[in-house]
Amino acid sequence: MTLSRRVLFLTQWFEPEPIMKGLRFAQGLAEAGFEVEVATGFPNYPTGRLAPGYRLGPYTSEIMEGIRVHRLFLAPSHDTSSLGRAANYLSFFISALIFCVLRGGRFDAIYVYHPPITVGLAAAISGLFTRTPFVLDVQDLWPDSVAASGFGGAKRLGGVLGRMCGFVYGRAALVIGQSRAMTATLIERGVPAGKAVTIFNWADEDAARARGEFDxxxxxxxxxxxxxxxxxxxxxxxxxxxxxxxxxxxxxxxxxxxxxxxxxxxxxxxxxxxxxxxxxxxxxxxxxxxxxxxxxxxxxxxxxxxxxxxxxxxxxxxxxxxxxxxxxxxxxxxxxxxxxxxxxxxxxxxxxxxxxxxxxxxxxxxxxxxxxxxxxxxxxxxxxxxxxxFSFAAAMASTSACLERPELSR
The missing domain is CATH 3.40.50.2000 (Glycogen Phosphorylase B;)
Structure with missing residues (x-):
């Protein structure tokens, strides 16, 4: 049985956006021996404005410190408009789905960073065609976090989002919770205990120190x-x-x-x-x-x-x-x-x-x-x-072990 080695990191957010699992995470996977590529959006978080140096388009790619990054179209937005936020999520979902259907089969596994759940939905639907297994990394619990955000219509969408989450959980090979309590809640919501894993997040250890660069x-x-x-x-x-x-x-x-x-x-x-x-x-x-x-x-x-x-x-x-x-x-x-x-x-x-x-x-x-x-x-x-x-080394060791589990082999 061939274990997963080619990994697509699928995330709506990536550098230069502030994200928990970004470039350092991708590099950590590469250092562990995986061949890693990233599929993400054009950077616009948290302001909703495109980051300097980027021009919105259907697709582009770049190399960031040795990692191939595929930039997929999305509608930039991160204001208080629920319509704007919905357009942001749905546009990236469509782009990610197309990318994963066309190119997801090149990878042994997809590592999905959630939120939003629409990213996981793209991996789940595309997997029906490509048979590429995926890991779902749950950083925010949906639909709970949407309801807590206070956006108009969030509570009405709760049922739809809940069913969407259930579908994605069911299709995922493994589901990772970022806290013990979150993992327990995921199990309560139907994720089999055997495919639920807790991996704590870490800090940007290089940034978490005084460097003398700010007055x-x-x-x-x-x-x-x-x-x-x-x-x-x-x-x-x-x-x-x-x-x-x-x-x-x-x-x-x-x-x-x-x-x-x-x-x-x-x-x-x-x-x-x-x-x-x-x-x-x-x-x-x-x-x-x-x-x-x-x-x-x-x-x-x-x-x-x-x-x-x-x-x-x-x-x-x-x-x-x-x-x-x-x-x-x-x-x-x-x-x-x-x-x-x-x-x-x-x-x-x-x-x-x-x-x-x-x-x-x-x-x-x-x-x-x-x-x-x-x-x-x-x-x-x-x-x-x-x-x-909570160190980076401990988290990467656990993540690597997950990606080498038999469930992630085709």
Whole structure:
């Protein structure tokens, strides 16, 4: 029996877009001995605008650090319009389906990055013709995450999306969950336990360190107790809670400062809220390259994350958790479930109830009240926890083992 060696990595998102499993993941597969190619869209996330250097077309290809990347047409969009987002997903689905039908048979297996589920649907339908098995990597649980996004019509689509997910799960050779709780939920929804696997995400280990490439002095950190959030400024992050909590915490910690670094659909509304509240305790900083975010995080007293108080996020580990752990800084995790348990379980920080301004403010005040030595200890334990359970090497070893399982052979 010939084991899978030629692998197509099928993902709607890829560099230069910020993605959990992108170029480094593809390179890791190549380093493990697989012949890897990528099929993805034209980069437009998170702004919805085409990335500099790209011109939209039906198809193009490029070589990125030794990896062949096929760029497939999609309708760029990432705003608050449900129609725009639907067009974005459906256009890539059609392009991916055509590509996989025409060229999927050249590969021994397809590794599908989900969301959206339409990417997995393209692999599932094309497999009816090419017989190419695929692995589904579930990073967000659908239809739950769509409903949590707040987009119009999301709840009405729940039944359709649920049936779509069931079809894709049934066609997949293996289904990977990014947390133990997510894998358990997938099994509850019909994925046979024998083809459900948990593989934790990792951090961009090269970026998760201070490199001296960003002028941190320009941020006005000196003399302040600095709490930093970095990443997508989107709906599910509900960063308005952090802004209001900072104002409340400032009553007890006058020198507190919240710095929000990034871009996303909620950036403008956050700017308007900060202006409306007239706060000098919150600042918005434009997104910076990955090579510079480590400088900002390393200068923070506390790194913070926040998600909507939704059952979905109790079984999800946002990639920010691994990155914050790898940075070796104290963490205030304003989430429920497995992500919060990871942070508190290794005593790398504290947890607070999400979407609860008073609880988040209390968490900020508590972190500020700790001694520098106590916070330094949290940072050391954070890094140790990362190395013990969430490293890139461990995840790639597990992924390689999955791709070499007999289910992935034709």
């Amino acid at each position: 941190v002095g320009s941020l006005g950190f000196e003399g302040r107790f600095n709490i930093v959030f970095g990443g997508n400024l989107g709906r599910v992050q509900d960063l308005e809670t952090l802004v209001r909590a900072t104002l409340l915490a400032a009553q007890d910690v006058p020198n507190i400062q919240l710095t929000l670094v990034g871009d996303g659909v909620e950036r403008q509304s956050l700017a308007e809220l900060i202006k409306e509240l007239g706060t000098a305790h919150v600042q918005l900083v434009a997104a910076v390259p990955r090579t510079q975010i480590g400088d900002i995080f390393a200068a923070a007293d506390v790194l913070i994350l926040h998600l909507l108080d939704d059952p979905l996020f109790a079984i999800t580990i946002p990639s920010k958790v691994q990155f914050y752990l790898a940075m070796g800084r104290p963490i205030l995790a304003c989430v429920r479930g497995e992500a919060a348990d990871i942070v508190t379980g290794c005593d790398a920080g504290r947890a607070a109830a999400p979407q609860d301004v008073a609880a988040v403010a209390a968490g900020m005040v508590e972190m500020a009240g700790l001694s520098p030595e106590q916070r330094a200890g949290m940072g050391r334990r954070a890094r140790a926890a990362y190395e013990a359970g």
